[in-house]
Amino acid sequence: MDTTIKIPWAKPDIGKEEFDEIKNSFENNWFTLGPKVKLFEKQMANYCNAPYSAAVSNGTVALDIALKTIGISPGDEIIVPAMTYFSTASSVSYQNAVPVFVDIDKESYNLDHSKIVQSITNKTKAIMFIDYGGNASDQSNIFEIAKKYNLTVVQDGAQSLGGTYHGKPMGANAEISTMSFHLAKNLTCIEGGMVFTHNKNFFKQIMMRRNQGEVNNRKYEHLALGTNARMTDLQAGIGLAQFKKLPKFLKERKRVAKIYDELFKESKLDIKVPKTKHSDTTNAYFFYPILLNGRNNIAQALRSKYGIDTRIAYPMPVYDQHLYKSGQAKCRHTACPVAEEVTKKILNLPIFPSMDEKSIKTVVNAIKSEIK
Ligand SMILES: Cc1ncc(COP(=O)(O)O)c(C=O)c1O
Numbered sequence: 001m002d003t004t005i006k007i008p009w010a011k012p013d014i015g016k017e018e019f020d021e022i023k024n025s026f027e028n029n030w031f032t033l034g035p036k037v038k039l040f041e042k043q044m045a046n047y048c049n050a051p052y053s054a055a056v057s058n059g060t061v062a063l064d065i066a067l068k069t070i071g072i073s074p075g076d077e078i079i080v081p082a083m084t085y086f087s088t089a090s091s092v093s094y095q096n097a098v099p100v101f102v103d104i105d106k107e108s109y110n111l112d113h114s115k116i117v118q119s120i121t122n123k124t125k126a127i128m129f130i131d132y133g134g135n136a137s138d139q140s141n142i143f144e145i146a147k148k149y150n151l152t153v154v155q156d157g158a159q160s161l162g163g164t165y166h167g168k169p170m171g172a173n174a175e176i177s178t179m180s181f182h183l184a185k186n187l188t189c190i191e192g193g194m195v196f197t198h199n200k201n202f203f204k205q206i207m208m209r210r211n212q213g214e215v216n217n218r219k220y221e222h223l224a225l226g227t228n229a230r231m232t233d234l235q236a237g238i239g240l241a242q243f244k245k246l247p248k249f250l251k252e253r254k255r256v257a258k259i260y261d262e263l264f265k266e267s268k269l270d271i272k273v274p275k276t277k278h279s280d281t282t283n284a285y286f287f288y289p290i291l292l293n294g295r296n297n298i299a300q301a302l303r304s305k306y307g308i309d310t311r312i313a314y315p316m317p318v319y320d321q322h323l324y325k326s327g328q329a330k331c332r333h334t335a336c337p338v339a340e341e342v343t344k345k346i347l348n349l350p351i352f353p354s355m356d357e358k359s360i361k362t363v364v365n366a367i368k369s370e371i372k
Pocket of ligand 1: 088156159
């Protein structure tokens with residue numbers, strides 16, 4: 001633990017309830033792919049309105065399984081947002097397929113649907129979208145394009161949990177979607193992930209692929225290329241305890257975001273705060289991203305002078321990451337002026353359920369002092 005940090009950027013709420021679930025697994029003597037995994041899958045599927053769900057070990061492996069399940073082959077192209085977490089794109093490269101980076105929207109920082117069509121070729125097989133920081137993508141436009149060009153949509157819903165889009169829960173909106181329960185996420189299993197699908201045949205494959213391609217009830221018979229992506233009952237138990245607290249977590253995140261919004265409005269600083277694009281859409285506030293000039297120096301000063309930790313998510317468009325820039329993995333991209341600009345200015349401020357008003361004011365005042 002870094003003792004110089006007074007206000008962390010994220011602070012998971014893990015305590016007695018989670019510990020009791022783990023203790024219960026020891027008492028029941030069931031540690032992996034057991035009753036807690038099944039119950040966690042059921043609760044998450046209900047919450048996200050998906051008929052099928054499979055718990056896995058993390059969000060990255062969930063993406064790998066999703067892409068194998070929809071049949072991505074070497075050389076296929078997949079449209080991905082130019083600004084996202086690395087594994088949205090690297091999961092494509094793992095299939096020896098080609099991520100095609102498309103610019104992001106000015107308001108939500110998600111895939112800009114109006115720029116997708118110009119990137120489609122006869123090799124394009126799928127469109128992947130995320131909901132950056134819990135803020136909804138323009139899903140209906142993306143689904144419309146996919147339908148017209150006969151493409152599969154994959155939702156990388158790692159950051160989506162708890163948000164709503166046109167009144168519907170976010171995270172399992174595509175035919176196949178994935179989620180992450182990493183430590184900092186709105187709901188954590190410490191590490192963990194899930195694949196959701198609305199397609200029964202996909203579900204059978206996902207269940208095989210998460211367990212070495214093995215057929216259910218036929219031990220050591222392997223029908224497909226799978227891996228060890230099994231979630232333990234210890235992780236699922238933590239997830240179950242977290243699930244009970246999720247409404248409170250989301251309410252508190254909203255509260256923190258609202259206070260930031262008001263303080264920044266009053267401050268009249270030249271700072272852009274997050275905006276939801278549609279009126280019947282709610283932001284899950286996994287991140288509270290602001291755009292500001294002089295971002296790098298300010299982030300550094302916040303940490304060294306005030307003990308405030310932030311996240312620069314993400315510091316460059318993914319095509320500028322070494323893997324792609326060096327040619328180790330293939331990619332394509334069109335001009336992405338918005339992603340270029342946003343990655344220079346974006347800073348994700350501390351946000352977590354137990355963050356009090358005093359800490360929020362400390363963050364805003366520190367930014368004020370550093371800007372002047
Ligand atoms: C958009 C996105 N995709 C994928 C992942 C990968 O999830 P995990 O860290 O559980 O492997 C993350 C995690 O931060 C993410 O934010």
